[in-house]
Amino acid sequence: MSGAGSGGNGEPGRTAAAAGVSVPAAAFDAAAQASVDEDLPPAGDGRPTVDPTSAWAGDVGVEVAIVCREEAVVCGMAGLEPVLHAAAARLGMRPSWRLDVHARDGDRVGRPGSVLCTLQGSARIVLAAERPMLNMLGHLSGVATLTDRFVRAVQGSGAVVRDTRKTTPGLRQLEKYAVRCGGGANHRMGLYDALLVKDNHIALAGSLAEAVDRARAGSPDLPLEVEVDSLEQLQEALAVGCDLVLLDNMTAEQTGRAVALAAGIARTEASGRVTLHNVADVAATGVDFIAVGALTHSAPSVDVGLDWRR
Numbered sequence: 001m002s003g004a005g006s007g008g009n010g011e012p013g014r015t016a017a018a019a020g021v022s023v024p025a026a027a028f029d030a031a032a033q034a035s036v037d038e039d040l041p042p043a044g045d046g047r048p049t050v051d052p053t054s055a056w057a058g059d060v061g062v063e064v065a066i067v068c069r070e071e072a073v074v075c076g077m078a079g080l081e082p083v084l085h086a087a088a089a090r091l092g093m094r095p096s097w098r099l100d101v102h103a104r105d106g107d108r109v110g111r112p113g114s115v116l117c118t119l120q121g122s123a124r125i126v127l128a129a130e131r132p133m134l135n136m137l138g139h140l141s142g143v144a145t146l147t148d149r150f151v152r153a154v155q156g157s158g159a160v161v162r163d164t165r166k167t168t169p170g171l172r173q174l175e176k177y178a179v180r181c182g183g184g185a186n187h188r189m190g191l192y193d194a195l196l197v198k199d200n201h202i203a204l205a206g207s208l209a210e211a212v213d214r215a216r217a218g219s220p221d222l223p224l225e226v227e228v229d230s231l232e233q234l235q236e237a238l239a240v241g242c243d244l245v246l247l248d249n250m251t252a253e254q255t256g257r258a259v260a261l262a263a264g265i266a267r268t269e270a271s272g273r274v275t276l277h278n279v280a281d282v283a284a285t286g287v288d289f290i291a292v293g294a295l296t297h298s299a300p301s302v303d304v305g306l307d308w309r310r
Contacts, residue, residue: 013107013108014104015073015144015151015181015182015183021105021106021177021180021181023105024173025078027173027174028079028174030170031082031136031170031171031174032079032082032085032086032132033082033086034170035083035132035136036083036087036090036128036129036132037090038132039051039132040087040091047092048091048092048093049090049091050091051091051124051127054123054124054127054128057122057124057127058123058124059093059122060122060123061120061121061122062120062121062122062123062308062309063118063119064119064126064306064307064308065117065118065306065307065309066080066115066116066117066118066119066134066137066304066306067116067304067305067307068109068114068302068303069112069113070112070303071110071112071145072108072141072142072145072302073106073107073109073145073147073181073182074103074104074105074108074109074137074144074181075137075140075141075143075177075181076136076138076139077101077105077116077137079137080117080136083132084097084119084121084133087125087128087129088125090128091128093122093124093125096121096122097121097122097125098119098120098121101116102114102116102118103117105144106182118309130306134304134305138302138303138304140174140177140178141301141304142299142300142302143175143178143182143295143296144178145182145299145302146182146295146299146300147163147181147183147184148182148183149276150184150279150290151183152183153276154279154280154282154290157283157284158286159283159287159288160185160290161279161289161295162184162185162269162289162292163175163176163179163186163291163292163293163295164187164291165187165190168296172189173189176189176296178296179295179296182295184295185289187291194222194223194224194225195215195219195222195223195224195225196225196227197212197225197226197242198227199248208226208233208240209236209239209240212237224241224242224243224244225242225243225245225246225269226240226242226245226246227246228246228247228248228258229247229249231254231257231261234258235261238262238266243266243267244267244269244288245262245267245268245269246269246271246291247268247271247287248271249271249272250270250272252282255268255270255287256285259286267289268286268288269287269289269290270282270285270287270289270290270291271290274291274292275294279292
C-alpha cells in the first residue's frame with residue numbers, strides 16, 4: 001500500500017510563495033506516463049512490458065532513499081507517485097509501495113545529502129521508476145532553484161520575477177509550476193490568456209496602433225501588453241491605453257525613464273539580457289515585472305540521486 005510520511009528535513013524553510021501553489025496533478029500524470037513510456041514502451045497484445053536488465057529481480061522488496069546532493073529548492077516531489085503508478089502498470093504489477101516524504105515542493109534544502117524521501121517496494125518497480133523520478137526531480141528543482149536565486153536578488157525592490165513561454169515542449173505547466181515553487185510568478189500560460197502585441201504583429205499590421213486595434217477587436221476582454229524597444233514607441237503604446245508595456249532590451253537608464261513616463265498609466269516589465277549579475281540593477285529602475293526566459297530554458301538540473309539501503 002502506498003503512503004506518504006510527514007515532517008520536515010530540518011533544512012531552511014520554504015520559498016515565500018510555495019505554500020499557496022496549486023499542484024498541476026494532470027500535468028504530472030501525463031509527464032510521468034510519457035517518461036515511463038520512453039524507458040518501457042508498450043509490449044502490445046495486452047502483455048506487460050519487461051525490463052530485461054531487471055526481470056530477474058522478481059518481487060523482491062527493497063528500500064531506497066532519494067537524496068539531494070546540493071543546496072536547492074525542491075520541486076517534483078508531487079510527481080513521484082504518478083511515476084511509480086505508471087511504472088507498475090507498465091510492468092503489469094500491483095501498485096504496492098510505501099513512500100515516506102521528508103520534503104515538499106518549494107522546500108529549501110540547505111545541506112547536501114539531505115534525504116527527500118524514502119521508498120519501500122518491489123525492486124522491479126523501483127528500478128523502472130528510478131530514472132524518470134530523478135529526471136523529473138532534477139529538472140524541476142533546477143527551475144525552482146534558479147527562480148529562487150533571481151527572486152532573492154531583487155528582494156525588497158517590489159519587482160516581480162516572471163517566466164516566459166520559452167519552455168520545454170510538453171512541460172510548460174510543470175516548469176511554470178516550478179517557477180511558482182521558486183517564488184516567481186507566471187506570465188501568460190499560452191497565446192490564449194493575454195494579448196501581447198510584439199514587433200512582428202506591428203510589422204504585419206503596419207503600425208502599433210493598428211496591431212492593437214486588431215488584437216482588441218478579436219479579444220476585447222483580455223489584458224493587453226505591448227512590447228516596445230524605444231521611448232518613442234513607448235509613447236505610442238501608452239496612447240492606445242495598454243495595461244502593461246514590455247520594455248525590450250533597454251538599458252537601465254532607458255528603463256528608468258520608461259518607468260517614469262508610464263507611471264500612473266500602465267505597468268512596466270523589463271525583458272532581455274537579464275542575468276543574476278544585473279537583475280538587481282534592473283529592479284532598481286522601478287519596473288513592476290522582470291521577464292527571465294532563463295528560468296525555464298537554461299536552468300541547470302539539480303543533482304539528485306537514489307541511494308540503495310537494503
